[in-house]
Amino acid sequence: MVNLENQIFSSYKRNPVLFDEIFDKKGQVKDVYSKLFNLYGEHSIKDYVNLNEKAKSSFFNQGITFQVYDKKKTEEKIFPFDLFPRIIPPEEWNIIESGAIQRSRALNLFLWDIYHDKKIIKQGIVPMELISSSANYLDQMNKVDPPGGIYNHISGTDIIKHTDGQYYVLEDNIRCPSGVSYVICNRTALKRALFGVFNHYKTYSVTNYAENLLDLLETVKPKGVDVPNVVVITPGMFNSAFYEHSYLAKTMGVELVEGRDLFVENDFVYMKTIQGPQKVDVIYRRIDDAFIDPLEFKPDSSLGVPGLFAAYKKGNVTLANAPGTGVADDKAVYTYMPEIIRYYLNEEPILNNVHTYHCSRPKELKYVLEHIENLVIKPVDEAGGYGISIGNRLSKKEIEVVKAEILLNPRKYVAQPIMSLSVHPTYIDKTESFEQRHVDLRTFTVLGKDKEFVLKGGLTRVALKRGNLIVNSSQGGGSKDTWVLKT
Known part of the structure; x- marks a missing residue:
């Protein structure tokens, strides 16, 4: 039975046009959320304000931060976290998980093909x-x-x-996808603040990610290696995701290194230690391709390791993810994902693509230029929500600027219809109340040799600004703990 006198939701305003994840079309709480709704309703607004501050202090004390870049300055911020979790029922999670695995398998086969026989290209x-x-x-x-x-x-x-009510994939991220550390820290923070709520639901753990990641990385060790030495390489403490780099190294029980900590000798990679050089076999890299080896790519890079790529080509070290994977998360390649899945797996896509126009195609370019006010314009090679333009939020002058940018380099842009992301009750500090906010979900899939794993939870990202559709933390977004329920 839902408590209708629920104080902390008393001022919640529901827009019936939007898909609300906890309220149905009649404004009734959905069954899967009823216990949670009542449990949270046992707290007053004052209680919740205190709990929210406790969670923020937990993040601050753990150093859970990220960096935001703009043209004028770089700013470090605490990662915003909302205490009201998102619940995904098992039948919905099965679709998400199987769809994420399907895409990862297909993309891996696609990458092998385009760097070898190029059959998918030869067949048009x-x-x-x-x-x-x-x-x-x-x-x-x-x-x-x-x-x-x-x-x-x-x-x-x-x-x-x-x-x-259907799930759609907005994009694939396979260069250096970030955010998994926040999934784990969200769960920890919620348990510290409201441990009792977990007694009423059977949810999957998310704290096993590092263990599974290490296990799968060890399956792709170089030939001839029995017990691989794994390290995480980071650009350094000023990188926006440095907290995650250090967190994953710590929880996997491996060394966190920078380029200056490694060297190559006779096409093998070694780590400098006080006991002398130690051979390195698997490198989980959080450095972009252009910076990993100054002898092969960007010559003035001080982040990478001279000779690393030569060692990789000879099979003496594993780089995860492999160099060159970014071509497959190009948003223009995304438009071909249904065909890629059918070609390599002989399966129909489990998760839908959002219809996407690629501006390099003349007919589609014409449509985009004529309908910008109804479209989201995205650069194909940016991340973090940077460079995105939402047509119905632009002035006439801004629309003309976007058109000019597209015409200058059509290959760089894709466009999609403005999708209405589902909304979820989210606590807003300024109003000290719950409000509807748009959310998405980033799932994390790990592929090894004959092994695969999807973290049963993922990162629910929240657009904290009212009406905003961009959920990235770099654009003012936050996150929620994500509960995948057991059957």
């Missing part, structure tokens, strides 16, 4: 021009066989729930 399914013009396509990876045959060891799939 994906144009070579699309691949060769991608800023993330590396000629140096042609004919290179990654250990274990895996390119995208870690994939982040961004998924939304639309007003039709």
Whole structure:
């Protein structure tokens, strides 16, 4: 029975046009949320304010931060966290999980193909021009066989729930997908603040991610290695995701290193230690391709390791993710994902793509230019929500600026209809009340040799600004704990 005198939700205003994840069309609390709704309703607003402050203090004390960049300054912020969790029933999670695995498998096969036989290109399914013009396509990876045959060891799939109640994939992230540490820290913070709520639901753990990640990374060790030495390489403490780099290294029980801590000798990689050089076999890298090896890529890079790519090409070290994977999370390649899945797996896509226009195609470019006010314009190679323009939020002058940018380089842009992301009750500090806010979900899939794992939870990201559809933390977003229920 739902408590209708629930104080902390008393001022919640529901927009019936939006898909609310806890309230149905009649304004009734959905069964899966009824216990949670009542449990939270036992607290007063004053109680909740105190609990919210406790959670923020927990994040601050743990150093759970991220950095936001703009043209004028770089600012470090505490990662915003909302104490009211999102619940995903088992039948819905089965669709999400199987769809995420399907996409990761297909993308891995696609990457092998475009760097080897290029069958999908020769058969006219994906144009070579699309691949060769991608800023993330590396000629140096042609004919290179990654250990274990895996390119995208870690994939982040961004998924939304639309007003039709169906799940859609917005984009695939397989260069250096971030955010998994926040999934685990969200769970820890919620347990510290409101431990009792977990007694009423059977949810999957999210704290086993590091253990599974290490296990799968060890399956792609170089040939001839029995017990691989794994490290995490970071650009350093000023990187926006440094907290995550250090957290994952610590929870996996491996060393966190920078480029200056490693060196290459006779095409093998070694780590400098006070006991002398130690051979390194698997590197989970959080450094972009261009910076990993100054001898092969960006010559003035001080972040990478001279000779690292030569060691990789000879199969003496595993790099996760493999160099050149970024070509497959190019948002222009995303438009071909249904065909890619059918071609390599002979399966129908489990998760829907959002209809996407690629501006390099003349007819689609014409449509985009004529209908910008109804579209979301995205650069194909940006991350973190940077460079996105939402047509119905632009002035006439701003629309003309966007048109000019597209015409200057059509290959760089795709456009999608403005999708109405589902909404979830979210506590807003300024009003000290719950309000509807748009959410998405980033799932994390790990591929190893003959092994795979999807974290049963993922990162629910929240657009904290009213009406905003961009959920990235760099654009003012926060996150929620995500509960996947057991059957």
